[in-house]
Amino acid sequence: MKHLTEADLAVYAGGEVGLWGRLRTARHLKYCAGCARLVRDFRALRDWTRAQNQLPEGVDWLQLSAEMKANIRVGLAAGECVAAPAAARGRLWRPAVVLPVLLVMVLGWWLQSWPPPPVPAAERIVPAGPVVRAKADSIEVEQDGHALALLYPRAAQVTLTASGQGLRARYVDAETGYVTISHVYTQ
Amino acid sequence: MSTLNRLLVLMYAGALALGGQEATHTGAFRINFPADSPVTLVSADWGESRTSALGGALVIELRTALMLRNSGVGRIRGVTLQVLAQEVAPGGKASVSVPSLDVRAGATFPVRIDLRLLQPVRSGGPLVELGLDGVLFEDLTFYGPNRLNSRRSMTVWELEARRDRQYLKSVLEAQGPEGLRKEVLASLARQSERAGLDVQVTRRGRVTAAGAEQERQFALLNLAGAPLEPLSGVALVSGNEARDARLEVVNRSGRLVRYFELGWIIGDRQGREFLAGAVPAADPALRLAPGQKALAAQPAMLRFSLRPGQPVAIDAMKSYVSQVEFADGQIWIPDRAALGSARAPSPEEQRLTDLYLKRGLAALISELKKF
Numbered sequence: 001m002k003h004l005t006e007a008d009l010a011v012y013a014g015g016e017v018g019l020w021g022r023l024r025t026a027r028h029l030k031y032c033a034g035c036a037r038l039v040r041d042f043r044a045l046r047d048w049t050r051a052q053n054q055l056p057e058g059v060d061w062l063q064l065s066a067e068m069k070a071n072i073r074v075g076l077a078a079g080e081c082v083a084a085p086a087a088a089r090g091r092l093w094r095p096a097v098v099l100p101v102l103l104v105m106v107l108g109w110w111l112q113s114w115p116p117p118p119v120p121a122a123e124r125i126v127p128a129g130p131v132v133r134a135k136a137d138s139i140e141v142e143q144d145g146h147a148l149a150l151l152y153p154r155a156a157q158v159t160l161t162a163s164g165q166g167l168r169a170r171y172v173d174a175e176t177g178y179v180t181i182s183h184v185y186t187q
Numbered sequence: 188m189s190t191l192n193r194l195l196v197l198m199y200a201g202a203l204a205l206g207g208q209e210a211t212h213t214g215a216f217r218i219n220f221p222a223d224s225p226v227t228l229v230s231a232d233w234g235e236s237r238t239s240a241l242g243g244a245l246v247i248e249l250r251t252a253l254m255l256r257n258s259g260v261g262r263i264r265g266v267t268l269q270v271l272a273q274e275v276a277p278g279g280k281a282s283v284s285v286p287s288l289d290v291r292a293g294a295t296f297p298v299r300i301d302l303r304l305l306q307p308v309r310s311g312g313p314l315v316e317l318g319l320d321g322v323l324f325e326d327l328t329f330y331g332p333n334r335l336n337s338r339r340s341m342t343v344w345e346l347e348a349r350r351d352r353q354y355l356k357s358v359l360e361a362q363g364p365e366g367l368r369k370e371v372l373a374s375l376a377r378q379s380e381r382a383g384l385d386v387q388v389t390r391r392g393r394v395t396a397a398g399a400e401q402e403r404q405f406a407l408l409n410l411a412g413a414p415l416e417p418l419s420g421v422a423l424v425s426g427n428e429a430r431d432a433r434l435e436v437v438n439r440s441g442r443l444v445r446y447f448e449l450g451w452i453i454g455d456r457q458g459r460e461f462l463a464g465a466v467p468a469a470d471p472a473l474r475l476a477p478g479q480k481a482l483a484a485q486p487a488m489l490r491f492s493l494r495p496g497q498p499v500a501i502d503a504m505k506s507y508v509s510q511v512e513f514a515d516g517q518i519w520i521p522d523r524a525a526l527g528s529a530r531a532p533s534p535e536e537q538r539l540t541d542l543y544l545k546r547g548l549a550a551l552i553s554e555l556k557k558f
Contacts, residue, residue: 030242031241031242031244032242033244040496044492129390130389130390131387132388132389133387134386134387138303140303141280141281142305145305146279146305147303147304147305148272148280148281148302149302149303149305150270150281150283150301150302151248151250151301151302153301154299157379159378159381159384159537160384160385160386161462161463161531162386162388162463162465162485164448164465164466164485166388170537172537172541175297176285176298176299177538177545178285178288178298178538179285179287179534179537179541180283180284180285180298180299181284181344181534182281182283182284183283183284183335185280185281185282185335186389
């Protein structure tokens with residue numbers, strides 16, 4: 001099975017893909033647990049990112065809007081002022097109008113390019129090699145669509161810790177009454 | 188996947204459906220104990236094992252209760268079984284350990300193995316091989332190939348078990364049954380807090396862009412009586428992820444050390460703390476003489492979240508020496524008082540508190556008196 005790229009999955013998770021792409025990706029996710037998990041991770045990250053403070057402190061949008069409008073009015077007023085004088089000075093009104101408009105455009109571009117909030121590292125670090133993760137019912141080592149999971153179906157409470165080589169899950173097996181420690185390794 | 192492969196998958200799934208569970212799962216799952224093993228297989232019940240198709244892949248769930256017998260002469264305190272699935276998952280290696288056992292010679296005991304395999308196509312041969320990695324006895328002697336270093340792990344768990352049983356006994360003697368009950372309830376509360384942490388581990392990560400990642404210092408806990416002293420430690424942290432943890436320790440004991448581990452605690456912005464994992468000695472052939480320094484390293488990338496999927500923003504990190512193995516094989520673990528709030532419940536503490544929950548205080552007291 002050919003996997004989708006992380007970029008495609010991230011765009012899909014963000015709901016920014018077209019109808020055809022959405023259908024195609026949804027069909028792939030139906031059969032590919034690995035990609036589906038990545039989409040879930042991206043969605044969780046998106047939600048987390050939204051929950052953070054995404055705007056720089058102190059940005060007063062109403063004030064910025066008022067300033068932009070004021071600049072436009074200043075520009076228009078300047079244009080009217082310079083329109084009445086002699087024809088020799090007639091050419092000067094054009095920069096007087098254009099400059100404030102340019103100023104507004106530059107301001108808009110600057111606001112658009114405001115530095116984004118720190119990107120969660122999950123979007124910057126691409127895992128290479130096996131990934132060991134916990135699921136609701138198991139710990140799993142997964143690579144290239146192959147997976148080996150140790151399940152804990154009879155555990156009321158599971159404690160997870162990262163070992164030097166992988167991930168450990170510790171629980172009391174309700175059937176045997178014994179503490180059981182499952183360990184999956186990254187290599 | 189090619190058409191041929193799809194056909195093979197369909198044929199294999201059909202054969203599984205027609206073939207019956209017992210034969211199928213026996214063929215998929217091979218149990219291989221050494222001839223002189225002090226633990227022997229009595230029976231294997233494949234009860235709820237099943238196979239299903241997921242798109243073009245096969246999902247095989249093997250659920251078995253192995254009944255094992257102590258065929259040796261000593262009391263067994265712990266067993267570790269190795270699970271290998273190299274054909275299914277490249278590097279697919281796992282283990283199941285059962286510590287805190289008390290199995291006399293000749294007695295039987297159950298071990299549950301529940302696993303799930305996801306594979307595109309079956310390549311023939313057994314899917315999973317189950318072997319014995321080690322058995323720990325009451326006198327701390329060990330049998331087994333020890334490929335997964337289970338001797339050390341099980342010895343640490345056994346020493347923690349003795350320490351914690353002794354502590355609970357002392358509480359019972361000093362404060363009576365009600366004092367013991369309070370202690371158990373406090374332990375259950377701690378376990379409940381910790382149980383919500385999800386951890387994901389990736390062996391290597393390719394950094395595609397530098398950004399918010401910061402180098403963070405560990406706060407170091409110097410435990411009374413520890414043979415090693417942590418000197419410094421850093422990890423790269425970003426949001427809910429941490430990687431490349433590196434710590435330096437110095438050997439303050441007068442003995443040669445061949446292995447050590449440090450506990451890694453993370454704290455979030457709400458002030459909650461979780462034991463996230465361990466940072467092992469970086470050198471697998473360590474020979475740390477008195478006064479010498481050595482590094483511990485956890486090169487993997489760890490990602491933390493609280494179930495269900497809420498990232499834990501790492502705000503603080505602590506570390507302490509959690510185990511030391513000397514050159515003669517003796518192992519040091521911290522005592523409970525020294526650990527204070529950093530202490531995570533041991534497997535035995537988990538077993539005993541679970542016993543209290545299921546069978547009450549009298550059963551717990553009775554269990555403590557067995558040892």
